[in-house]
Amino acid sequence: MTSPLRRLAAATTNTWRPALVLAVVLVAWWVVAARQVVPNYLVPRPEQVWQTLTGQWDFLMRNSFVTLWETILGFVLAALIGLGAAVLIAYSKTMERALYPIVLFAQVIPKIAIAPLLIVWFGFGLTPKIILAVLIAFFPVVISGVAGLRSTDPELLDLSATMGASPWQTFRKIRFPNALPHLMAGLKVAVTLAVVGAVVGEFVGATEGLGYVLLVANGNLDAPMLFADLFLMSAIGIALFAVIEAAEALLIPWHASRRAGTPLTTS
Amino acid sequence: MTAAAIDITGLVVTFRSKRAQTTALTEITMQVEPGEFVTIVGPSGCGKSTLLKVVAGLVRPTSGTVSLMGQQVNGPQKEIGFVFQRAALLEWRGARKNILLQAEIRGLDRADAARRADQLIELTGLQGFENALPHELSGGMQQRVALCRALLHQPRVLLMDEPFGALDALTREQLNEELNRIWRETATTIVLVTHSIAEAVFLGTRVEVMSQRPGRLLRTLDVDLPKERRYAQVMSDPTFDRLASEIRGLLGSGANH
Numbered sequence: 001m002t003s004p005l006r007r008l009a010a011a012t013t014n015t016w017r018p019a020l021v022l023a024v025v026l027v028a029w030w031v032v033a034a035r036q037v038v039p040n041y042l043v044p045r046p047e048q049v050w051q052t053l054t055g056q057w058d059f060l061m062r063n064s065f066v067t068l069w070e071t072i073l074g075f076v077l078a079a080l081i082g083l084g085a086a087v088l089i090a091y092s093k094t095m096e097r098a099l100y101p102i103v104l105f106a107q108v109i110p111k112i113a114i115a116p117l118l119i120v121w122f123g124f125g126l127t128p129k130i131i132l133a134v135l136i137a138f139f140p141v142v143i144s145g146v147a148g149l150r151s152t153d154p155e156l157l158d159l160s161a162t163m164g165a166s167p168w169q170t171f172r173k174i175r176f177p178n179a180l181p182h183l184m185a186g187l188k189v190a191v192t193l194a195v196v197g198a199v200v201g202e203f204v205g206a207t208e209g210l211g212y213v214l215l216v217a218n219g220n221l222d223a224p225m226l227f228a229d230l231f232l233m234s235a236i237g238i239a240l241f242a243v244i245e246a247a248e249a250l251l252i253p254w255h256a257s258r259r260a261g262t263p264l265t266t267s
Numbered sequence: 268m269t270a271a272a273i274d275i276t277g278l279v280v281t282f283r284s285k286r287a288q289t290t291a292l293t294e295i296t297m298q299v300e301p302g303e304f305v306t307i308v309g310p311s312g313c314g315k316s317t318l319l320k321v322v323a324g325l326v327r328p329t330s331g332t333v334s335l336m337g338q339q340v341n342g343p344q345k346e347i348g349f350v351f352q353r354a355a356l357l358e359w360r361g362a363r364k365n366i367l368l369q370a371e372i373r374g375l376d377r378a379d380a381a382r383r384a385d386q387l388i389e390l391t392g393l394q395g396f397e398n399a400l401p402h403e404l405s406g407g408m409q410q411r412v413a414l415c416r417a418l419l420h421q422p423r424v425l426l427m428d429e430p431f432g433a434l435d436a437l438t439r440e441q442l443n444e445e446l447n448r449i450w451r452e453t454a455t456t457i458v459l460v461t462h463s464i465a466e467a468v469f470l471g472t473r474v475e476v477m478s479q480r481p482g483r484l485l486r487t488l489d490v491d492l493p494k495e496r497r498y499a500q501v502m503s504d505p506t507f508d509r510l511a512s513e514i515r516g517l518l519g520s521g522a523n524h
Binding site: 153158159 | 323324325343344348353372
């Protein structure tokens with residue numbers, strides 16, 4: 001069999017299952033909505049959602065970009081702050097004792113509960129949404145970063161000592177690359193959570209963004225708009241997740257989770 | 268008189284944990300002259316790896332002194348090469364880049380280091396695998412890469428901690444013969460720790476036999492065999508049998524101690 005054919009066959013075997021599930025869900029949805037099992041103002045028909053999506057495309061895109069921007073800023077900040085905290089915790093017992101309680105506290109406090117406070121403090125603009133996204137997303141980055149940095153083989157650390165490596169060289173050449181697989185897993189979780197943070201911020205006080213549009217649609221009993229909005233929120237999460245996956249494939253092609261090879265040598 | 272490559276006097280190493288205190292090494296005194304190949308053989312857990320780490324400055328002596336080429340050891344030593352039990356390679360770097368890590372961290376001249384890496388790759392038969400990642404290499408090949416990395420900066424002393432312990436017998440013999448050749452060609456002083464009696468006698472110009480924990484040196488045996496060695500010849504030499512059974516006897520009696 002030729003290679004393109006084989007690749008096509010492989011792609012088909014990998015995608016037909018999720019495609020089938022999606023098709024079944026769509027058909028079930030259509031049956032439920034079209035036959036009015038549930039009234040249309042509760043569950044719209046798929047084509048109504050489609051019409052809203054295409055008809056109100058510019059409006060929806062403008063608001064999607066607001067949410068996307070909040071999410072990206074929140075995620076990037078969460079990644080930087082989370083990694084910084086992870087480095088401090090992994091390198092210093094004192095910092096671990098000082099920072100872990102704060103990190104944990106920030107994680108367990110219900111974010112929806114503090115959202116109104118943030119609106120009072122920072123107004124209706126971008127800031128409270130970004131802060132909420134950071135608060136929700138940075139925890140998995142810290143946890144995965146600490147786990148990654150601590151997983152360095154002690155022999156590698158002995159090796160770098162016999163080479164006379166400085167702490168910065170050991171970090172840059174050994175500990176950080178070694179932590180990347182863990183860290184990427186944490187970033188994948190974080191990016192999907194950042195979307196949640198941005199939307200929660202918009203729920204509590206905003207004049208634009210998908211969270212705001214959702215509240216308005218809900219108030220108007222505009223089910224097609226509500227569904228179209230939900231669809232776009234999910235699309236943002238999936239797209240950002242895919243970006244991190246692509247970054248992972250570029251950064252750690254050597255890692256066991258991303259390879260399918262056999263040894264080149266036998267002796 | 269030139270200084271000994273390694274000079275250990277009255278070395279004691281004790282590890283303290285919360286509950287217990289274990290003595291890993293006790294009253295070790297030994298010298299290694301430049302150009303020697305000393306093998307240390309002993310039962311597992313006798314502290315022979317700890318001995319190498321003390322020489323490398325990775326473990327601090329509880330009492331006694333260690334000097335390396337006339338300089339007292341306090342803290343990690345840079346003038347050595349170290350080969351670990353596992354190859355300890357960076358998973359994300361190809362073989363050649365793993366070897367060159369040594370040059371990057373030491374800030375050696377790039378062109379010189381690259382030339383030397385190529386020589387070592389040829390010396391150890393790694394040609395064709397320069398860009399292979401560690402997981403694509405067999406255990407034997409991985410240890411060859413680790414050996415090249417340890418030799419890149421032309422250390423005067425090479426410390427090897429059971430480097431071939433995880434390999435199958437055939438690969439091990441092959442790598443022993445290669446190491447013998449590298450030692451002859453580079454005139455490096457080598458100290459190798461092993462729990463294989465055959466490996467200790469085959470490689471060493473001198474074998475130090477260690478007792479069970481707490482590790483003491485039971486006896487020093489000079490190996491009267493030519494410098495150039497092949498398994499086929501050495502194994503049939505009566506000297507080999509005599510030394511091997513003497514070591515076996517020592518380790519057996521040490522076990523009852």
